[in-house]
Amino acid sequence: MASLESVHALTFDLFGTVMDLQGSLNGPLQRFLEQVGSPLKAGDLWARWRTRQRLEQYQENLLLMGHAGYLDAARRALLYVLKQTGLPFGPQHVEELMAAWRGLQPFPDVAEGLRRLKARYRLVVLSNGERPFLDYLVAQQVRFAFDAVFSVQEVGQFKPHPAVYRAAARMLQAEPEELLMVSANSFDVMGARSCGYRAAWVNREGLPYEETPYQPDLVVRDFGELATRLGC
Numbered sequence: 001m002a003s004l005e006s007v008h009a010l011t012f013d014l015f016g017t018v019m020d021l022q023g024s025l026n027g028p029l030q031r032f033l034e035q036v037g038s039p040l041k042a043g044d045l046w047a048r049w050r051t052r053q054r055l056e057q058y059q060e061n062l063l064l065m066g067h068a069g070y071l072d073a074a075r076r077a078l079l080y081v082l083k084q085t086g087l088p089f090g091p092q093h094v095e096e097l098m099a100a101w102r103g104l105q106p107f108p109d110v111a112e113g114l115r116r117l118k119a120r121y122r123l124v125v126l127s128n129g130e131r132p133f134l135d136y137l138v139a140q141q142v143r144f145a146f147d148a149v150f151s152v153q154e155v156g157q158f159k160p161h162p163a164v165y166r167a168a169a170r171m172l173q174a175e176p177e178e179l180l181m182v183s184a185n186s187f188d189v190m191g192a193r194s195c196g197y198r199a200a201w202v203n204r205e206g207l208p209y210e211e212t213p214y215q216p217d218l219v220v221r222d223f224g225e226l227a228t229r230l231g232c
Contacts, residue, residue: 004217004230006178007198009122011150011168013159013183014129015070017202018142019104022046028100036088045081053077054187057128057158066156070129071101073158101133106142107204113223114144116232125149126168126181128158148172160191169197180217182226190214200226 012018022043029042056073060066075098082089117123123146127134131151138149148171152158155167169176176196183189184202186209192199193214201209201216202223209215220226 004180004198006175007121007180008178009124009147009172009174010117010180010182010200011124011126011192011197012146013181013185013188014125014127014134014137015104017182017184018106018110018125019137020107021050021104023107024104025097025100028097028103032089032093032097033087035093038087040085040087045085048081048085049074049077052080056080061158061161067130067153067158069153070127070158071098071133074098074101102136104137104141107222109222109224110142111144113227116227117223117230120230120232121180122147122172124168124172126152126159126164128152159185160187160194162191162195165192165195165197169195186210189216200229202226 015021025046026042029045033040033042033045053074056077060068060073075094078094078097114123125134125138125146125148129151130153134149134151138144138146150168150171152164155161155163157163165176169179172179177198179197181189181192181197181199182202183199184204186201189199189201190210190212193216199216200218200220203219204221218226218229220229
């Protein structure tokens with residue numbers, strides 16, 4: 001691994017990296033499935049929802065439709081998956097499941113990891129979420145004073161579009177190699193690395209990485225290991 005001495009700021013993905021999506025949404029999904037009498041497991045429904053949500057985001061990028069909103073993409077994905085699985089549902093079910101996103105909680109290791117990293121680096125959120133939702137999550141759920149919050153809505157594209165990483169570097173008045181993207185999403189790591197960022201992949205689930213030359217500089221299990229590997 002090349003030296004990371006030039007890095008002075010860490011840019012954090014929020015959804016799935018800082019925020020525990022499946023852990024937070026598993027309860028509401030299970031309650032919905034019980035209400036409609038489905039034997040489907042919450043984890044299986046979540047996996048389909050998450051996959052379709054990413055497809056919705058990729059489609060918006062490919063069709064140059066701009067950034068309609070992270071929660072909008074999540075809602076469209078939910079409707080698709082509910083219809084695909086043949087589950088009975090009504091508007092109230094959709095509203096309840098979408099409202100559950102406001103209850104997202106950070107992973108248990110996040111608070112202490114961020115505290116340690118703050119002593120050495122500038123910490124910035126770089127997320128696919130719309131700005132009001134990001135501000136709410138950072139203030140009310142993460143409850144950590146990041147140095148800045150950057151929404152891809154300001155660029156009009158979802159990650160991993162190159163414009164996102166380049167705009168964030170410009171906003172931070174930094175060269176890409178001075179920034180370390182921290183993400184649990186391999187597509188995000190790959191996108192950042194292709195734009196010259198350094199990157200740390202938070203591989204909580206022991207997944208394989210993409211077949212690409214744009215490899216992470218660090219692979220860690222959680223924020224505690226990230227802080228240790230960075231000397232914090």
